[in-house]
Amino acid sequence: MSSLHIDRHEKRWITISMVLLAAFAVLIGVAGFALGVQVPTLEQKVDPAKLDQDPKWSNPGVREIVPGKKYEVYIIAQTWQFTPREIVVPAGAKVTFYVTSRDIQHGFKVLNTDLNVQVIPGYVGKLSYTFDQPGEYKFICTEYCGLGHAAMFGMIKVVPPEEFGQ
Amino acid sequence: MQNEYTLTRAEKRFIGWHILVAVSALAIGSFFGPMQAFNYAGWNFYPKLRELHIAQSYYQGLTLHGVLNAVVWTTFFITGFLTFNMIYGLKRPLKYPKLNAFGFWMMVVGLVLAAIYILANKASVLYTFYPPMQAPWPFYLGLVLLVVGSWIEGYGFYFTLHQWKKDNPGVRTPFIAFASVATMVLWQLATLGVAIETLFMLLPWSMGLVKGIDIQLARTFFWWFGHPLVYFWLLPAYISWYAYLPRQAGGKLYSETMARLAFWLFILLSVPVGFHHQFVDPGVAPGWKYIHALLTLSVVIPSLMTLFTVVASLEYAGRKRGGKGLMGWLAALPWNDPVVAAQLLGGILFIFGGFGGIVNASYNTNLILHNTAWVPGHFHLTVSTAVTLTFMGISFWLVPYLTGRELCCRKAALWMVYLWFIGMAIFSQAMHSLGLLGAPRRTPLGEAPYIPAEWSGLLLRVGIGGIILFIAVYMYIWIMVHTAFFAKKATKEVEVQVAEAMTDVQLVPEWLDAWKPWLVGAVALLVVAYTPVLIDLISGMVPVVAPGMKLW
Numbered sequence: 001m002s003s004l005h006i007d008r009h010e011k012r013w014i015t016i017s018m019v020l021l022a023a024f025a026v027l028i029g030v031a032g033f034a035l036g037v038q039v040p041t042l043e044q045k046v047d048p049a050k051l052d053q054d055p056k057w058s059n060p061g062v063r064e065i066v067p068g069k070k071y072e073v074y075i076i077a078q079t080w081q082f083t084p085r086e087i088v089v090p091a092g093a094k095v096t097f098y099v100t101s102r103d104i105q106h107g108f109k110v111l112n113t114d115l116n117v118q119v120i121p122g123y124v125g126k127l128s129y130t131f132d133q134p135g136e137y138k139f140i141c142t143e144y145c146g147l148g149h150a151a152m153f154g155m156i157k158v159v160p161p162e163e164f165g166q
Numbered sequence: 167m168q169n170e171y172t173l174t175r176a177e178k179r180f181i182g183w184h185i186l187v188a189v190s191a192l193a194i195g196s197f198f199g200p201m202q203a204f205n206y207a208g209w210n211f212y213p214k215l216r217e218l219h220i221a222q223s224y225y226q227g228l229t230l231h232g233v234l235n236a237v238v239w240t241t242f243f244i245t246g247f248l249t250f251n252m253i254y255g256l257k258r259p260l261k262y263p264k265l266n267a268f269g270f271w272m273m274v275v276g277l278v279l280a281a282i283y284i285l286a287n288k289a290s291v292l293y294t295f296y297p298p299m300q301a302p303w304p305f306y307l308g309l310v311l312l313v314v315g316s317w318i319e320g321y322g323f324y325f326t327l328h329q330w331k332k333d334n335p336g337v338r339t340p341f342i343a344f345a346s347v348a349t350m351v352l353w354q355l356a357t358l359g360v361a362i363e364t365l366f367m368l369l370p371w372s373m374g375l376v377k378g379i380d381i382q383l384a385r386t387f388f389w390w391f392g393h394p395l396v397y398f399w400l401l402p403a404y405i406s407w408y409a410y411l412p413r414q415a416g417g418k419l420y421s422e423t424m425a426r427l428a429f430w431l432f433i434l435l436s437v438p439v440g441f442h443h444q445f446v447d448p449g450v451a452p453g454w455k456y457i458h459a460l461l462t463l464s465v466v467i468p469s470l471m472t473l474f475t476v477v478a479s480l481e482y483a484g485r486k487r488g489g490k491g492l493m494g495w496l497a498a499l500p501w502n503d504p505v506v507a508a509q510l511l512g513g514i515l516f517i518f519g520g521f522g523g524i525v526n527a528s529y530n531t532n533l534i535l536h537n538t539a540w541v542p543g544h545f546h547l548t549v550s551t552a553v554t555l556t557f558m559g560i561s562f563w564l565v566p567y568l569t570g571r572e573l574c575c576r577k578a579a580l581w582m583v584y585l586w587f588i589g590m591a592i593f594s595q596a597m598h599s600l601g602l603l604g605a606p607r608r609t610p611l612g613e614a615p616y617i618p619a620e621w622s623g624l625l626l627r628v629g630i631g632g633i634i635l636f637i638a639v640y641m642y643i644w645i646m647v648h649t650a651f652f653a654k655k656a657t658k659e660v661e662v663q664v665a666e667a668m669t670d671v672q673l674v675p676e677w678l679d680a681w682k683p684w685l686v687g688a689v690a691l692l693v694v695a696y697t698p699v700l701i702d703l704i705s706g707m708v709p710v711v712a713p714g715m716k717l718w
Binding site: 004005006007009010013014017018021024025028029031032033037038039040041042043045046047048049079103104105107109111112114115116117118120121122123124125126138140141142143144145146147149150151153 | 223225228292296298299380381382385420421423424427444445446447448449451452455456459460463464466467470471474475478524528529530531532533534536537538603604606607608609610611613614615616669673675678706708709710711717718
């Protein structure tokens, strides 16, 4: 086997590249698995034709788990709307979203946050976020789903904790 | 200087057919790209196009643009260019020219079949054709024929290389032929995924033979193909940057050893990376997504090796041309030669495409940009600039070589590549910014009710980029048509400028010319990276029945 000749400068270049990429890999790993900047996970599988018969899904919307602290939000995407279209949650609470589709693929992205999930019929995606600031956050469909796709959006109203439920 | 080998008229014609189909697809598909950009800017031509029966909707236009530009222009140009590299590189005809011709015409039949349904607005499913949106089954059959036809052309390359190796024991395979076969190998590993999706899921389901299919599983097979597809676009451009550009710029290839090593690393690493398109898919476990993120980041290494070798080769060329000092060599390069300028400008924007690619691949940073305008912003720097401008640069010498005519309108060709560069820089920068603000991709933003007023400046810049690109692309088409059919007959054959390496090619280690270990490694890595997730998905499938409605 003849040996591999690599230019001195190129060796240095490759070493720097590898160190840099290793650093990136560690940083995103730590952010993801230790600090909670995590990608969506699978909550359950569900037959999209039978969503209405599933007790979890027959009445989508906001559920209070611990008042002021923990909330769950169930959202169904279908052509070309989200159910519910408007959601109210208090600021400072941990909100866990469960999102699925009744028909074809959609997307669910909340503007100005890192909430983003591919909405796949048959699968329920789970993702969490804490809205620190009161305000209005639009969520939009980010996957092509037919002619009405561009009009498919909804609104999360984040209210100060003392106003929530009034 | 005389060419060391000349292709026969039949061979030239055969390659010419590939380029003709590619450029025709570009001519049609590129009409719709700017139409989308104009829609963003608020100049919506789609109602008019509908009235004129040109396109029924934004999405039919988008499907045409995606399929014709990203799939047809690339695949046909690549198979044509690689065929040239095989014959010219090995200095012998293809072993079975009829086999390659059969593969080519199968691709054409597949293309025509799929195109009929897209043009009839029956398959406006975009170029990812995600189920359970459903096109009629002949559309999927067309895609299968297109892919299998390209495989057959690849088999033709393998037979030819095998015979050459038998006749030339111990001799290193000439780089352009080696790299062309490597590109085809990568393509065949990649397209296995989409072949499984289409043959075992989409076709039987669209024919009504099975009731439902699992959507997450279909996506997983698609993205097994979808990302290495981009390396299939890129590697032929790398062939040109490594093997042609240094000589076209007046120099030599700095390190043939590293060039070959880069290609092997691409074969090894570029397929098991698909989950980085599925970071926000619910059905794939985070651990596996992270592993694919790491594998994707490792593909950056051969890309950075390529950057080093290509820049070193260009520096050598620039200094030989009299360039002095730290950056003088760069200014001394022939920026007024359309063949060279196209590739240099493509390479410059590709650096930014690479930076963006690292962001895309970085697991949780992908949360910000998945399915936003950032993504088309990114791949318009890569496939639509680095790859496409390089292919245009190649066509400026290859088409005259094939047709025996002179490159028509050299000045226009030069203007065209600079316009493309400027248009794409404006367009792509605005798209990246829109994506960071949350603008979705694949959406007629000009009609979306949720667009904040602050985005209007960026949307306008997308439209301005579109105008410049519209002009540039039809200048290119015009130049191609004239060069192919009407330009002045050349007095002598175009000189094929394959760069010499700085060191003797025989000094390249033998293991860099041996296929088996690398192929075994690539398949093993693919199996490890996909098997557990596929077993998990297949054992828990949720069959989804097609909604049975035409949604476009």
